[in-house]
Amino acid sequence: xxxxxxxxxxxxxxxxxxxxxxxxxxxxxxxxxxxxxxxxxxxxxxxxxxxxxxxxxxxxxxxxxxxxxxxxxxxxxxxxxxxxxxxxxxxxxxxxxxxxxxxxxxxxxxxxxxxxxxxxxxxxxxxxxxxxxxxxxxxxxxxxxxxxxxxxxxxxxxxxxxxxxxxxxxxxxxxxxxxxxxxxxxxxxxxxxxxxxxxxxxxxxxxxxxxxxxxxxxx
Numbered sequence: 001x002x003x004x005x006x007x008x009x010x011x012x013x014x015x016x017x018x019x020x021x022x023x024x025x026x027x028x029x030x031x032x033x034x035x036x037x038x039x040x041x042x043x044x045x046x047x048x049x050x051x052x053x054x055x056x057x058x059x060x061x062x063x064x065x066x067x068x069x070x071x072x073x074x075x076x077x078x079x080x081x082x083x084x085x086x087x088x089x090x091x092x093x094x095x096x097x098x099x100x101x102x103x104x105x106x107x108x109x110x111x112x113x114x115x116x117x118x119x120x121x122x123x124x125x126x127x128x129x130x131x132x133x134x135x136x137x138x139x140x141x142x143x144x145x146x147x148x149x150x151x152x153x154x155x156x157x158x159x160x161x162x163x164x165x166x167x168x169x170x171x172x173x174x175x176x177x178x179x180x181x182x183x184x185x186x187x188x189x190x191x192x193x194x195x196x197x198x199x200x201x202x203x204x205x206x207x208x209x210x211x212x213x214x215x216x217x218x219x
Contacts, residue, residue, distance in 0.1 A: 002123065004059065004128045004148075005051075005128065006141075007051055007129055007150045008151055010152065015035075016161075018032070018161075019035055030161050031160070032161065036154060039156070039187055041184050041185045044185070047152070049082070052083070056091075058092045058129055058131065059093045059118065059129070059136070060130070061096070061133030061135050062096035064131060064132040064133040064136075072084050091106050091125075092106055093108050095110050114145075130146070134162050138168025141164075142168045147194055151189070151190045155186035172194070172199070173196065174192040174195050175193045176192055
């Protein structure tokens with residue numbers, strides 16, 4: 001079985017809408033399309049490059065798919081050649097309630113049962129990347145149909161826009177997979193893995209708070 005890995009660029013208030021440019025979401029009146037561009041630096045760029053190593057499939061929502069399909073097939077040989085070659089070569093799976101035009105080579109429309117379809121895609125590939133696609137991401141988070149969540153948290157607050165957990169938050173444990181890594185502009189990469197169990201509760205006034213008792217203390 002492979003891994004479903006969500007890659008998201010967000011603000012401090014977890015807005016993940018239209019980081020790349022105004023054309024990503026022009027219909028909803030979002031005033032900050034392209035908010036990521038002034039904060040992108042070489043360190044964050046290298047982190048993003050490394051995150052996609054080994055990717056062998058994309059799992060996308062309809063809107064993100066349309067943006068990618070209009071852009072990446074025309075980018076081979078340019079400054080983004082590595083990503084273009086990868087995205088154009090690997091299979092693309094599209095979650096949509098409609099009947100999308102899948103003209104991008106290697107594209108497949110998922111069946112109506114997203115949970116079943118996502119598990120089938122994960123069984124078929126090693127590293128399945130979910131990019132953008134906030135509506136799809138919220139469904140995957142709600143059903144715990146992911147294995148890794150990469151968040152690039154940028155040092156701005158927007159106060160408006162679609163957030164990562166809009167309609168997709170359920171009690172979930174996650175484990176930090178590696179130390180947080182900051183870029184010169186203050187963007188921090190947080191990499192989490194889905195963990196077992198449910199969030200616990202406790203008493204912050206207890207003298208042993210935060211201490212795990214794996215064995216009895218010696219007398």
